[in-house]
Amino acid sequence: MQFIDEATLTVAAGNGGDGIVAWRREKYVPKGGPAGGDGGRGGSVYLLADPELSTLVEFRYKRQFGAPAGHAGSTSNKSGRAGEDLVIPVPVGTLVYRTTAAESEVLISDLTQPGTRMLVAKGGRGGLGNQHFATSARQTPRFAEKGEPGEHCVLRLELRLLADAAVIGLPNAGKSTLLSVVSAARPKIADYPFTTLEPQLGVVRVSEDESFVMVDVPGLIEGAHEGAGLGDQFLRHIERSRVLIHLLDGAKAADEILQDKETIDRELAAWNPKLTQRPTLLVISKLDVPDAQERLRELSVRFPDLRGVSSATGQGVRDLIYAAWQTIQYTPLPEIAAAEPPRIVLSPKEAFRIERVDDAFVISGERVERLAAMTDFDSDEGLGRFEQILAKMGVDKKLREMGALEGDTVRIGATEFTYS
Numbered sequence: 039m040q041f042i043d044e045a046t047l048t049v050a051a052g053n054g055g056d057g058i059v060a061w062r063r064e065k066y067v068p069k070g071g072p073a074g075g076d077g078g079r080g081g082s083v084y085l086l087a088d089p090e091l092s093t094l095v096e097f098r099y100k101r102q103f104g105a106p107a108g109h110a111g112s113t114s115n116k117s118g119r120a121g122e123d124l125v126i127p128v129p130v131g132t133l134v135y136r137t138t139a140a141e142s143e144v145l146i147s148d149l150t151q152p153g154t155r156m157l158v159a160k161g162g163r164g165g166l167g168n169q170h171f172a173t174s175a176r177q178t179p180r181f182a183e184k185g186e187p188g189e190h191c192v193l194r195l196e197l198r199l200l201a202d203a204a205v206i207g208l209p210n211a212g213k214s215t216l217l218s219v220v221s222a223a224r225p226k227i228a229d230y231p232f233t234t235l236e237p238q239l240g241v242v243r244v245s246e247d248e249s250f251v252m253v254d255v256p257g258l259i260e261g262a263h264e265g266a267g268l269g270d271q272f273l274r275h276i277e278r279s280r281v282l283i284h285l286l287d288g289a290k291a292a293d294e295i296l297q298d299k300e301t302i303d304r305e306l307a308a309w310n311p312k313l314t315q316r317p318t319l320l321v322i323s324k325l326d327v328p329d330a331q332e333r334l335r336e337l338s339v340r341f342p343d344l345r346g347v348s349s350a351t352g353q354g355v356r357d358l359i360y361a362a363w364q365t366i367q368y369t370p371l372p373e374i375a376a377a378e379p380p381r382i383v384l385s386p387k388e389a390f391r392i393e394r395v396d397d398a399f400v401i402s403g404e405r406v407e408r409l410a411a412m413t414d415f416d417s418d419e420g421l422g423r424f425e426q427i428l429a430k431m432g433v434d435k436k437l438r439e440m441g442a443l444e445g446d447t448v449r450i451g452a453t454e455f456t457y458s
Contacts, residue, residue: 043197043275045097052080052121054162054185055108057170061178062114072172072179075111077164080188081121085134085156087149088127092239094197096127105159108185111167121161131200131278134158137192150200150371158193162186165412171423181420183412196274199237201253202366204279206306208258208298211285212323214238215349217254220359237275244363252362253279258305273309280369281317281362288322288330288346292337295322316372317365322346325353392436398447399437399457406433410450 055077062070083105103126109118130152135143147156165183172179205213221240238254253275276282284302286295299320306313320341322334325348334346345361347354390403409427414420428434437448437457446457 043094043199045094045195046101047097047126047193047195048102048190049083049124049126049159049193050102050104050190051082051159051161051188052105052107053188054078054080054164055118055121056110056184057165057167057182058111058113059168059180059182060111060113071177072168073113073115074167074169074182075113075116075118076167076170077111077183077185078108078118078120079164080108080161080185081105081123082157082161082188083124083126083159085132085147085149085158086125086127087130087132087152087154089130089152091127091129092199093129094132094195097195105161105188107188108161108164110185111164111182115167115169118164120164123161125155128195129197131198133196133198135194135196137194143194159189159191162188176419179419181414181417181423184414185412186408187411198278199239199253199275200251201239201275201279202250203242203252203281203283203362204276205252205254205283205285206258206276206302207285207323208287208302209256211287211298212349213254213285216283216285216323216347216355217252219349219352219355221252242359242362244359248363250363250366252283258302273305276306276313277310278372279316280371281319281365282313283319283321283358283362285321285323288324288333289327290333292333295333295337312372317369319358319361319365320344321358324348324350326350389431390433390436392433392440394440395449398449398454399440399442401433401448401450406431407451410453413453415453415455 057076058074060072060074062073064070083103103124105124106121108121111118128149130149132149133145134147134149134156136146136158137143146158147154149156163186165185168179168182171181205216207213217238217240220242237256240252240254241249242252243249255273255276258273284299286298288295290298303314320343322330322337322344323346324330325334325346330346330348334344338344345354345358347358349355390401390406393400393402406428409424413424415424425434442448442457444458448455448457
C-alpha cells in the first residue's frame with residue numbers, strides 16, 4: 039500500500055430541506071388553516087480518527103465529499119427527514135487545516151486520540167413551513183422558507199505518525215535493519231543508500247505486557263529541511279516521537295562519523311529547534327564490522343553516553359531497546375501544534391454592510407445572506423416578507439443614503455434583483 043501523508047479535500051454539508059405550503063384538510067373542518075411541515079436538517083460532515091488507518095491513500099483519487107440534503111416537509115405539519123451525517127475516517131495523528139476566505143490556513147484540530155470525532159461542515163437547518171407564518175392579520179400564508187445552505191470548506195490533512203521512538207540517521211546507517219530485528223516490520227533492506235523511501239512503523243515488544251512503536255525514517259541528507267531527498271516530508275514524522283535513536287555508521291572513519299552527526303543535528307535544528315531538546319540516544323551501528331569497536335571506544339571519550347549495536351549479531355540491541363523504553367516512560371508526548379482556540383466573535387453594531395461594486399450595490403452579512411438564500415422569490419408573499427425584514431433592518435434606508443435609484447442592481451449573495 040502506498041504511503042500518502044498529505045491530502046486536500048473539499049467537503050460540503052447538506053442543505054436543509056424546504057418547508058412547504060399546505061393546508062389542513064379534514065372532514066367537518068372548514069378553513070383548516072396552514073399545515074405545511076418544516077424541512078429536515080441537512081447532513082453534517084465529520085472527521086473520525088480511526089486507529090485502523092495508517093495513511094491518507096484513500097484520498098488520492100477521491101477528494102470531494104458531500105453529505106445529503108434534508109428532505110422537504112410534508113402535509114399535516116410533518117417535518118421532513120434529516121439528511122444522514124457523513125463521517126470520513128482519517129488516521130490517528132492527522133492535523134486538520136481549514137482554508138479561510140483570505141486563502142490562508144488555520145489549524146483547527148490535531149486528531150491524536152482514537153475515536154475523536156470532529157465537525158468540519160455543519161448541515162443547513164430546514165426551512166419553516168407556512169404553519170409558522172400565520173398571524174391574526176395573515177391567516178392563510180401562501181409561502182414557506184427554503185432550506186438553509188450547508189457549510190462547505192476546503193481542508194488540508196497532514197499526517198504525522200504517532201511513534202514513541204524514531205530511528206534517524208544518514209542513508210545506509212542501518213536503520214531499517216535495526217527495525218526488522220526488534221519488531222515484526224519487514225522494510226526493504228539493501229546495501230545502497232535510500233533503500234527506504236517511506237516511513238516504516240514497527241511494534242517493539244519489551245515484555246509480555248509492555249511495548250512501544252518505533253518508526254524508521256528514510257535517510258536524511260544535508261538540506262533535508264529544505265526538501266533535499268524529500269527530507270521535509272520525512273522530518274514531520276519525527277516530531278511526535280518521545281525519543282530519537284540517532285544511528286551513526288560504525289563502518290566509517292571517526293571524522294566522517296562526527297561530520298554525519300553534525301549534519302543530522304543541523305537538519306533537525308533547521309526543521310524544528312525543539313527537536314534538538316528531545317531525548318536522544320546516540321548509537322554506533324554495525325559493531326560486527328572491522329574497526330567499529332575501535333570507533334566506539336574512540337568516540338566514547340567525547341560522548342560518554344554513546345552506545346553500540348550490531349543488528350547482525352544482536353550485540354547491544356536489547357540494552358538499546360530497554361534504554362529507549364525507560365526514556366519513553368518519563369518523557370511526555372510532545373505537542374507539535376495547538377489548534378486555534380474557540381473565539382467569541384462580537385457582531386458589529388451594523389448587521390450588514392453595503393458596498394458599491396461596479397454598477398451594483400452588494401449587500402453582505404450573515405443574517406441578510408441567509409435570509410436571501412432561504413426566501414422563495416417565486417412567491418409574492420415571500421418576497422413581501424423579505425422586503426419587510428430588510429426595511430426593519432435598515433437596509434432600504436441605507437441604500438437610499440448611498441444614492442440607490444429605482445432600476446439599480448442590488449446583489450445579496452447569489453441573489454440579484456432590481457431596486458424599486
